[in-house]
Amino acid sequence: MDIKQYMQQLGQQARQAGRAISKAETSQKNRALLSIAEAIAAGSADLVVENQKDLQAAKDNGMDAASLDRLQLTPARIEAMIEGLKQVAALPDPVGEISGLSYRPSGIQVGQMRVPLGVIGIIYESRPNVTIDAAALCLKAGNACILRGGSESIHSNRAIAACIAQGLAAADLPQQAVQVVETTDRAAVGELITLKEFVDVIVPRGGKSLIERISAEATIPVIKHLDGICHVYIDAKANIEKAVAIAVNAKTHRYGVCNAMETLLVSEAIAGQVLPILAEKYREKGVELRGCLKTCSLIPDCVRATEEDWQTEYLAPILSIKIVADIDEAIAHINQYSSAHTESIVTEDYTLARRFLREVDSSSVMVNASTRFADGFEYGLGAEIGISTDKLHARGPVGLQGLTSLKFIVLGGGHIRQ
Numbered sequence: 001m002d003i004k005q006y007m008q009q010l011g012q013q014a015r016q017a018g019r020a021i022s023k024a025e026t027s028q029k030n031r032a033l034l035s036i037a038e039a040i041a042a043g044s045a046d047l048v049v050e051n052q053k054d055l056q057a058a059k060d061n062g063m064d065a066a067s068l069d070r071l072q073l074t075p076a077r078i079e080a081m082i083e084g085l086k087q088v089a090a091l092p093d094p095v096g097e098i099s100g101l102s103y104r105p106s107g108i109q110v111g112q113m114r115v116p117l118g119v120i121g122i123i124y125e126s127r128p129n130v131t132i133d134a135a136a137l138c139l140k141a142g143n144a145c146i147l148r149g150g151s152e153s154i155h156s157n158r159a160i161a162a163c164i165a166q167g168l169a170a171a172d173l174p175q176q177a178v179q180v181v182e183t184t185d186r187a188a189v190g191e192l193i194t195l196k197e198f199v200d201v202i203v204p205r206g207g208k209s210l211i212e213r214i215s216a217e218a219t220i221p222v223i224k225h226l227d228g229i230c231h232v233y234i235d236a237k238a239n240i241e242k243a244v245a246i247a248v249n250a251k252t253h254r255y256g257v258c259n260a261m262e263t264l265l266v267s268e269a270i271a272g273q274v275l276p277i278l279a280e281k282y283r284e285k286g287v288e289l290r291g292c293l294k295t296c297s298l299i300p301d302c303v304r305a306t307e308e309d310w311q312t313e314y315l316a317p318i319l320s321i322k323i324v325a326d327i328d329e330a331i332a333h334i335n336q337y338s339s340a341h342t343e344s345i346v347t348e349d350y351t352l353a354r355r356f357l358r359e360v361d362s363s364s365v366m367v368n369a370s371t372r373f374a375d376g377f378e379y380g381l382g383a384e385i386g387i388s389t390d391k392l393h394a395r396g397p398v399g400l401q402g403l404t405s406l407k408f409i410v411l412g413g414g415h416i417r418q
Contacts, residue, residue, distance in 0.1 A: 001183055007191035010146050011198030013176035014119045018144030021177045022116045026093040028171050029140055036167030037085040040132070043163055044078050050159040051128065058126075058152050066256030066315050071126040071153055081132045084377060088136040091381075094400050095142040098409065106418075109411040114404045116142035118200035121192045122385065123148045123214060125206035128156035133376075134203075135164050135178045137385050141403035144177045146199065148192055150206070151184035158182070193218040203398070205386045208313075223398060225363075225389040227313045227339035228258030230371040233330040233356070235347035236269035242368060243274055243346045244281065249370040250344065252285045256315045258387060259342050259374040263310060263320040265330045268294065271323045275299060282319065291321040298323075310337045327352055331359050338362055340389040342374035363389050363396040 021029075040047070051073040058071055094114045101111030120143050124130045131147055138145040149157040161180040168175045181188050193202050193214055202222045204214040211224050232250050234243045250261035266275060271294070279299045282289060289295075290305040302321070309320040310333070324330045327345075334343050344366035345356040353367040364374040374397065376384020381399025388394045394402035 001185070003183065003185055003187045004191055006183065007181075007188055007195060008198075010179050010181065011119070011195045014144040014146050014179060015198045017174040017176040018116070018119045020174050021139065021144055022095070022118075022142045024142065024173060026095075028173065029093070029142070030089040032139060032167050032171035032173050033085050033089040033136055034167075035170035036132075036135070036164050037082045037089075039163035039166040040078065040082050040085070040160070043159065044075070047073055047078060047156065047159050047163075048075075050155040053155040054128075054153050061152075063126075063152065067126050067152075069254070069256050071128070071156075073128055073156060077129055080377070081129050084133060085136050087377070087380075088140050088400070091140065091400060093140065094404050101409075101411075106415060107412070108415050111409050111411075112406040113409045114401070115407050117403055117405055118143060119198055120145045120201050120203060120385075120403065121148070121195070121199045121220070122146070122203045122205065123189055123192065123210070124204070125150040125210060126152050127205070128153045128160060130205055131157050131160045131180065132164075134385050137381075137400060137403055139168075139173075139177065141400045143403055144179075146179050146181065146192060148181040148188060154184055189214075190217065193220060196220055203386050221393075223386060223388050223390070223394055223402070225258070225339065225341060225387045228260065228315075228341045228387075229262050229311070229313050229337060229339040230259060230342045230344075230374075231263045231265055231330075231334050231338060232261050232344045232346065232371060233265040233324075233327070233334070234267060234270060234274055235327060235330075235345060235349065235352060236267040237349040237352070238267075238270060238274070238346040239348055240270075240274055240277070243270075244277055246344065246346055246368070246370050247274075247278055248281050248285075250372055251282070251287060251319050252317070253370070253372050255317055257372075258313075259371050260315070261319070261344075261371050262312065262314055263322065263333075263337070265322050265324050265333060266295075267327075267330070268323045268325055271295075271298060275321070275323075285317065287317045287319055289319055289321060292323055294323040295321045313339070327356065331356065334360055334362070341387060342366065342371045344369055344371050363387065 097114040165175045289302040291302040342364040376397035384397040
């Protein structure tokens, strides 16, 4: 296969299909989404069979537990894919939405209209459910997309792509609106991220090395985040029961995800009460604890943390713990070491909570909630195409609005500029 020629062909087809999708009525796009959901439900057994091929190959190649977890399509995850499609179909269509329309002194009206970005290239690793999330959001926002999943999920992605094609055909939309790259050759990635003539935006989802490579080599704008170094701060005025539940869930609900807590900060005024309880619960879950000197004095089996620990996204059952004097030290630590993904404060003092919300500079900031809620589905976006920790265009979970842009519109009645 000539990779360059193949990717050029995908790009040309995506650009042509994108023009059709951008003009599609909301009802037609929703019909496609619901038809895809029906195809996924009808073909769920086949999806599991194809996914098992990927899982077996990954195990044979020595894939680690966290990556295997991301690769697996369980019945619950397939059901979540179906629910995500239905939720996206139920969301308001952002395309064509007009905002800020006002009269100018000249008599013209000026406003802004939401429009699709065009063609979106999405590069991701082992999670096959990303194929559905990406397709659904791109389709509803009027974009065509080219999806390049990891070689480890090729069988799963091909099976999902077949369901997507069925749904698009049922709604009389071009099947080239969602194209899954069929080759596992890594050269395809290099071609995709430089396909300026046909692709408008690149979204990488995966490990830090992948995203760093895409950011460095892409000649197309990139929506991205590098790390998920997320923090929970337990304040002196926290409710102990809430604090324990949140800190356990944020770390142990799932390890290999970007919104899992990696560092726990605890006010020294409450550390003696809450840390022994948490330490016991983390032991039960098999979580290795690494802490500051004060933490180690309260938790005998805690390993002394190093400077590197505060800067590490473990994606594993390992947790860094630091006892801080107060909210000032907590915010200073977060703003120094955070990857600007998600941070949470546990407190009953809403004056401090509001200050935390205002001063912590991350894409999601929470009060009395687990960082695991930093997710497009949980935010009511239906699904997400990724998390952005950049500050331009889109920030946080990127849903429908993040996949559109704004253009100015002007309404006149024969007005001429004097």
